[in-house]
């Protein structure tokens with residue numbers, strides 16, 4: 001069997017893990033990236049495309065293969081084309097439309113009894129510090145903070161002028177939670193019927209993470225462009241709540257977006273000084289922050305006693321499913 005993915009995001013980790021678990025591997029790469037990916041010996045097949053339309057056809061030509069989605073898939077290929085992938089996809093493909101709609105996304109968290117930041121429908125409603133976000137996984141580009149309705153309106157006008165958005169309705173206005181970010185990376189295993197914490201990371205963002213290095217009298221507005229990731233471990237007393245949230249989320253997705261979340265997902269959170277966890281976003285598939293742990297994390301070690309990246313964990317789940325004759329339980 002071949003495990004395949006799109007050349008970007010966490011593809012090296014995914015295919016490296018697939019190889020460690022004994023699978024053949026294939027990468028779907030644009031012509032411009034092929035040279036880079038050729039450097040890695042664990043990639044067996046190259047499907048090199050000129051345009052996205054061709055990409056889907058190439059992928060669909062693979063036999064006896066599973067496709068592993070990651071965060072760049074929808075962003076690069078678009079949800080329309082992704083729906084044309086005929087290969088079985090690891091995880092729940094029905095979650096993609098939920099993930100690409102900010103309102104539905106937050107609703108799924110609320111339905112799971114997970115604390116989320118207050119959302120403001122219109123700039124007129126803003127009565128506290130907020131963060132204004134653009135749609136899709138844009139890596140934080142264009143996000144801004146504002147203290148008043150007036151600042152929100154001015155910021156939106158600038159985004160419209162720069163043509164970064166077409167319409168004000170595309171934006172999401174959220175209460176800005178004061179605390180520290182922690183991204184809890186989980187894995188739901190239908191084969192072992194348990195949720196595992198596979199790691200925690202923090203996005204390293206410019207310039208919000210650089211501001212504390214400035215002298216106090218120099219003021220600059222924070223921006224949130226992701227440039228890297230930093231590993232983190234949480235105070236152990238925070239973990240029970242994180243697991244409660246994860247288990248609630250699994251139950252809700254099972255009821256609302258059948259067959260529910262399968263494999264990696266991430267609760268992207270702010271931890272406050274009351275040690276409360278407020279989740280401002282989720283990802284229903286592998287996040288790039290797992291790339292820190294190609295050799296496993298302090299948490300994955302607790303389950304496996306061997307190096308276990310999330311990429312390898314996906315391949316392990318597929319192996320377990322094959323052994324039990326239940327592959328249809330981990331793909332859609």
Ligand code: ATP
Pocket residue numbers: 117131133136137138139140143174175176177178181203205224226268270280281283
């Ligand atoms: P992606 O969708 O690309 O995975 P992300 O998960 O990093 O992005 P975003 O919602 O895009 O999350 O937010 C980017 C950054 O903005 C976060 O890392 C965090 O620092 C900050 N942030 C987002 N929402 C809030 C909030 N409600 N309160 C405080 N900070 C926030």
